[in-house]
Amino acid sequence: MTTIPIISLDAIQNSMTRTDILHAVKGALIAHSDGKVISPPPGQLLFDNPKGDCHIKYGYLQGGDTYVVKVASGFYDNPKQGLPVNNGIMMVFSAQTGAPVCILDDRGWLTNVRTAAAGALAAQAGAPAQIRKLGIIGAGEQAELQALWSCELLNINTVDVFARSPSRVKAYAKRMKEHGIDVTISPNIPTLLQKCNLVITTTPANSALIQANDVQSGTHIVAIGADSPGKQELDAALFQRAAVIMVDDHEQCVHHGDYGYAVRAGLVPENSDTPLGAVLAGAKPGRLSDQDITITDLTGIAAEDLAVAGLAWNRCT
Known part of the structure; x- marks a missing residue:
């Protein structure tokens, strides 16, 4: 079986600038408003003890080569344990075959910066x-x-x-x-x-x-x-x-x-x-x-x- 590449947080952070992210997110918001993005309603898990949530979002750009499934969590008591609030991964798949292309081990960083850009x-x-x-x-x-x-x-x-x-x-x-x-x-x-x-x-x-x-x-x-x-x-x-x-x-x-x-x-x-x-x-x-x-x-x-x-x-x- 072919091993699925896992791209590390360091590699992800080193691959893009703030300007890159702003440009990408602006284009995404425009494409979404134009109806060019297929994205069903997100999945959500809500937790009470400890308080937190998990969002599952997924979609693809019409005509694009890949689609993405994201799992992102936020547990709000984590700082008491010296842990970050947010975590997660993004999984990239081929839009032609459905085969996994890579796993982005971003630990919630991509969600954080795309939210900052938006x-x-x-x-x-x-x-x-x-x-x-x-x-x-x-x-x-x-x-x-x-x-x-x-x-x-x-x-x-x-x-x-x-x-x-x-x-x-x-x-x-x-x-x-x-x-x-x-x-x-x-x-x-x-x-x-x-x-x-x-x-x-x-x-x-x-x-x-x-x-x-x-x-x-x-x-x-x-x-x-x-x-x-x-x-x-x-x-x-x-x-x-x-x-x-x-x-x-x-x-x-x-x-x-x-x-x-x-x-x-x-x-x-x-x-x-x-x-x-x-x-x-x-x-x-x-x-x-x-x-x-x-x-x-x-x-x-x-x-x-x-x-x-x-x-x-x-x-x-």
Whole structure:
């Protein structure tokens, strides 16, 4: 039997740059919005003790040589044991024969960076003309990546952060300063929203953190944390105030994103969203005026996994 190549995390990381990943993820979001990606609803396993989740996403680009199946986990108590929250692998198969092509032993890194890229692109898509300060809610690995990638893409250098754990938020601020990012810490979310007109949420919260009445006109919010049933970061009423609602995938965001809470409550029509890919392609606006409140709801899509897995496969073989 032929041995299936296993590509190591080091090889994957050395094969691509941040610019490569941003370009690949942007193309994936556009292709997805154009209907060129075949991706059934994701599989999900949810765990209570310890708290965690596992996502199985899979799909292929029409006309592509390969398809990808990804298994990615997040166990939120892992840092107490000195372990990373995220882990996983991606499996690449031939779209002609179904034979396994390789296993990407990325340990969740590809998922992390494709999410960072999607968040940064979403931040750029709806950002006001003058960004006062970038606000980050959360203090984990994705909170760090979102700040780093968005600051670089938007050419800003100031971040305000809030997280529930004082020790974690202090450690976060220290890490960001080591990356050359100027960090301030807000005592609560309403204070952060007074200072920031671009906000990215990166938590596994199961109830709304951002209340509709606390958001100032002109603010763009990118919600990343609600990527499985039961999670929520945004007050459903906030969507009523939004001039533009962008989503990575309509069905996923209605089913288990923040947008779905507003739709199910009858606060906004189910067809009130715009594909993020269409905004990135220049076909739709991400903002109508500087006074608009705008929202991007990201649930993570297989198209992004296809893009980064294909990048790794092509560069490493």
